[in-house]
Amino acid sequence: MRSLLLILLASAAFGQRHVVVVGVDGLGGAMLGEETPQQIQELMDTGAWTLHGRGVLPTVSSPNWASMIMGAVPELHGVTSNDWQPDKFDIAPACKGPAGRFPTVFGLLHEQRPELRMAVFHDWQDFGRLIEPGVVPVLRHVEGSRQTMAAAIEYWKQAKPDLLFVHLDAVDHAGHSHGWSTDQYRKSVSAIGELLDELRGAISESGTAESTFLLLTADHGGTGTSHGHPTQRDLEIPWILNGPGVPAGHEIHALVRTIDTAATIASIFGVASHPCWTGKPVAEVLR
Template identity: 30%
Template sequence: MIRKRNLIVCWSFIWLLGSCSTAKEAPENRVHTKRVVAIGLDGISVDGYKTAKHPNMDSLMADGVLSLTTRNVMPSVTLPNWTSHLTGSGPEQHGVLSNGWTKERVILPSVDNDDDGYYPSIFKILKEAIPKVKSAFYYNWAELINSFNPRYIDEVSFEGNDEYQNNYGKAFDFIVNNKSDPTMVFLYSVHTDHAGHNHGWMSPEYIASIEEVDVHIGQFIRKLKDEGLYKDTHFMFFTDHGGVPEKGHGGITPQELEVPWAITGPGIRKGEMLTEPNNSVNTAMTIAYLFECGNVPLSWTGEVPISIFESQAPKANP
């Protein structure tokens, strides 16, 4: 992986350097994105992903790299993990320790904040690096937005009652309307997690919830292809945790902490499995890398799994 911790040491040589860097410098990029569409499905376990029939996701992943061993952060609950995906940091840095976190209910203060008191997210990094970037956040679990500053997001849309289909339509319209601008879209649904809680992970209802959304993902992808917006888009797929048959998560078992993670698009290796270690905190760093953001906060701990790129094929063992 690319090591990002390029801290400039300022001791007796500060007179020569002039000042200390306050951000991590991204390495020279070999891939540049027009847009990123991040599909987030809550509570998808590796076993659930392997068992469910999802031909549309399979077709999408055939154009990219898939990991079935990506490690999420602890605790294996929803808000801490989605925050980690989109802020390049773990709870130790961003301070989101539970689903009940709000700016007004803080137990562990974050190590870094923007002017409004939010830990810096990928949406902030993109807006500051690329002022004309357009970003959108589509969700159907009300608390999900709590840890992200909406000031840096151009369109925020909440859909209640576990519905998500209208948000898929809104996301498509947003991409078409902003096709001339760099675009970042986060497209999320919680209905898969709720199926696990209500019926049990690996229950027929849980598997059906994955297969159901695959149909809508396929329709979404086909519409983008019809508009000529597929080939220059990077797609990512990730989740926040798995689950155990006893209708729960939050523990430290592999079934809860190891999840699917995938990426496709220009310059990404095709039909490959990611073999290097990967973590949810790498998601935002990878997005920043794709958009060629020059700097990310020093507080971010994520790294880029560089072997996902065609130009970085793994070296043969001696």
């Protein structure tokens, strides 16, 4: 009874809120600054943004996606390379949640706000292994960024989950195949802009636009046809947030780190950051 009362009080205090995160693998802040698709520019014009968010070293996918959803750096959560597996790692997590893993934002919300409906659609198959088993009811790998977004939009129309995370991989593929900042790379980024338009249209049609926070971010950038280098072009990422109360056209001048993303999502839902996290909510954009 006490747990139900707390849930009802939290819902009354914060109202109905939705958070949609679109994570674009390989979308470097520097490259986006060189040429910004109209749809992404519109997100910046109507929300708060920085193209100088900081990922973590090494600038490869698993450590950075893990840091984003775990609110901490690799030396704490232990995901230090793309070879990491739940039963195969070099550094043990400094802190463990109920699942015996370093706690993610999904695990925290599952524990603190069990009534929240969460869904993850991921283009890169290995993304799913970063999340504690059983905490996200809909955890689906769909190959191809367009197909991934289509599946996420279809589910949004059906269920309107409280937290939806969409991982898209096509930009990273373009970077590896043709090089970051090439014409082919830019075309891939433009295609992501079109997918964002489709997603925003679905959110608007569902009648939830006024209660939905939309965050566009990434794991890393790249140099040449690879990443993993200790350079700003590899390290810096975009962090663009739209939503109720978020100041429009506001360039964020405070440092934003990918580890701040988990804490920001939790804060939107009225949940305190996990004690093991070192990231902080981006207070400059939350009112």
